[in-house]
Amino acid sequence: MLRFLPILAACLVLTRAYATPAPLTVNEMGLMLRTGYSTKAVLDELTKRRFADTLDAAKESQLIKAGAAPELLVALKSGSYTVSPAELAQAQQQKEAETKRRTAAAEEARKFDTLHQANLAQQHAADALRETINGQAIYQQLKGDLVQWRNGSIGHYDDTALQTKKYFLIYFSAHWCGPCRKFTPGLVNYYNDTVAKHPELELVFVSADKSPFGMETYMREMNMPWPAVDFEKTRGKEGIRKYAGKGIPDLVLVDSSGKVLADSYKGDQYLGPESVLQAVNSILTQAPAKQMAQASR
Numbered sequence: 001m002l003r004f005l006p007i008l009a010a011c012l013v014l015t016r017a018y019a020t021p022a023p024l025t026v027n028e029m030g031l032m033l034r035t036g037y038s039t040k041a042v043l044d045e046l047t048k049r050r051f052a053d054t055l056d057a058a059k060e061s062q063l064i065k066a067g068a069a070p071e072l073l074v075a076l077k078s079g080s081y082t083v084s085p086a087e088l089a090q091a092q093q094q095k096e097a098e099t100k101r102r103t104a105a106a107e108e109a110r111k112f113d114t115l116h117q118a119n120l121a122q123q124h125a126a127d128a129l130r131e132t133i134n135g136q137a138i139y140q141q142l143k144g145d146l147v148q149w150r151n152g153s154i155g156h157y158d159d160t161a162l163q164t165k166k167y168f169l170i171y172f173s174a175h176w177c178g179p180c181r182k183f184t185p186g187l188v189n190y191y192n193d194t195v196a197k198h199p200e201l202e203l204v205f206v207s208a209d210k211s212p213f214g215m216e217t218y219m220r221e222m223n224m225p226w227p228a229v230d231f232e233k234t235r236g237k238e239g240i241r242k243y244a245g246k247g248i249p250d251l252v253l254v255d256s257s258g259k260v261l262a263d264s265y266k267g268d269q270y271l272g273p274e275s276v277l278q279a280v281n282s283i284l285t286q287a288p289a290k291q292m293a294q295a296s297r
Contacts, residue, residue: 023052
């Protein structure tokens with residue numbers, strides 16, 4: 001409600017501006033006659049507002065052309081409706097004051113409209129940013145906290161490219177886990193083959209090791225090609241760790257907004273990470289087919 005106060009104020013100013021009608025002029029009466037007012041109606045208005053003009057031959061001719069009856073001309077020539085110089089000066093002052101008020105009201109309305117448009121633009125920008133962030137929920141959770149095994153050591157991972165990823169495989173695993181060490185080499189081969197063909201997919205390793213050394217050893221021995229959450233940052237990644245199941249190896253497929261598409265667990269039932277890879281294959285092969293179908297419509 002408060003944001004409409006400037007408009008209400010402007011309306012009140014304009015209302016006050018028109019509360020005291022100014023005396024009539026020849027031009028105004030001519031306009032009234034041309035737009036359908038009768039001579040009687042003009043005379044009635046003249047009685048209320050008086051006459052603040054002169055009636056020379058040119059103006060008389062102007063009124064006659066507009067349709068003025070003789071009685072209107074006689075009334076004007078009689079001088080009984082003519083305002084005095086003092087009244088005319090007062091009317092002029094009122095007119096000037098009304099003009100200033102209207103100008104001020106219009107400026108106030110313009111400022112309000114400009115502010116309103118700026119607020120709308122700001123709101124639209126905020127909504128667009130919120131949609132972008134919501135659509136990049138996984139990226140926002142990982143941004144700035146990823147590392148990668150490269151050239152014999154762990155270093156910072158440039159996560160810029162993750163902003164365009166559609167799918168993320170989140171891999172919960174650890175070096176101390178025998179089944180994990182057995183599964184991971186095959187996952188490395190799968191990653192190297194699949195991600196090269198499908199750049200819309202990325203895998204992120206979330207270590208369940210007991211120490212940074214355990215995580216680094218695991219990444220080195222397996223020659224992991226994918227990024228991993230920095231061991232020191234893992235504990236604070238509730239938005240990522242919430243996808244973890246009761247055991248490892250645990251592989252979860254999510255889209256960029258964080259929606260789970262496939263999981264190694266179905267409730268308490270362990271389906272295994274292989275089932276997730278099958279789901280990945282299905283999704284990645286369906287996407288081109290959908291695109292082709294849409295293009296052919």
